[in-house]
Amino acid sequence: MAGGGSETMSAEENDKADRPGPMLTEANQRKARGRLGRDVQSKIGQQLRAMYDNVVNEGVPDRFVEMLRRLDEPKSAEESNSEKGVN
Numbered sequence: 001m002a003g004g005g006s007e008t009m010s011a012e013e014n015d016k017a018d019r020p021g022p023m024l025t026e027a028n029q030r031k032a033r034g035r036l037g038r039d040v041q042s043k044i045g046q047q048l049r050a051m052y053d054n055v056v057n058e059g060v061p062d063r064f065v066e067m068l069r070r071l072d073e074p075k076s077a078e079e080s081n082s083e084k085g086v087n
Helices: 013-017 026-036 038-058 062-072 077-084
Strands: none
Touching: none
């Protein structure tokens, strides 16, 4: 402290000083190193959107639309009966 006085700890600070810190495991250390700030995450998001906006706007290729349409069609009665074991 300024003024030449000795530094004293409050009871709360002294109590915290006596406690051991959090257990540092490999997973905790990786988490701490792998975190990005919100500003960095935001910038990455902006860059990704700028790169991939045109891909999103292209739409779904016709062959995929046709495949999805066929998957959504109800099965014919013949196929349903053969799956149930009815002849």
